[in-house]
Amino acid sequence: MVAPTPNLLWKLGSGFAAAGIMAGAFGAHGLKSRGIATESFQTASHYTVFNGLALLLLSxxxxxxxxxxxxxxxxxxxxxxxxxxxxxxxxxxRFKFLGPVTPMGGLLMIAGYVSMAL
Structure with missing residues (x-):
């Protein structure tokens, strides 16, 4: 496996942070006005921003x-x-098959952070 470059991590981190902020705004304004529950959407938005910031620091x-x-x-x-x-x-x-993907993504994030402690 080839290691990522600091430049790639910086770009991913910046992209995730921006996408998370945009998703948060969309969830708070676009989805709420349609009567869609936004708690889960906001959680995903927060994790996107937090991990984007973490990738910026990693870079x-x-x-x-x-x-x-x-x-x-x-x-x-x-x-x-x-x-x-x-x-x-x-x-x-349409996307119910993605239900099991969510915890796998969470485990992968956790593994990434734990790998830095080892």
């Missing part, structure tokens, strides 16, 4: 900016976790 760290597992696991876990929640909130019937 600046001399050791973890080139770690083969941490950055990719956090990024992939965020996509699986938050992405599946976004899809399920927007159209549960």
């Amino acid at each position: 600046l760290h001399p050791r973890f900016s080139v770690h083969k597992f941490a950055g990719p696991a956090i990024a992939g876990g965020t996509l699986l976790f938050s992405g599946s929640i976004f899809a399920l909130v927007l159209d549960r019937d």
Whole structure:
């Protein structure tokens, strides 16, 4: 497995932070006005922003900016976790197969953070 570059982690972190903020605004304004429960959407938005900020910090760290597992696991876990929640909130019937993906994304994020402690 090839280690990510600090530049890639910075771009992913920036993208996640921006996407999380946009999703939060959409959930608070666009979904709420349609009568859709937004708690899960907001949770996914928060995790996207938090993990985006974490990737920004990782990109600046001399050791973890080139770690083969941490950055990719956090990024992939965020996509699986938050992405599946976004899809399920927007159209549960069409995306119900994504239900089991959410906890797998959460576990992948956790594994990324734990790998930095080892």
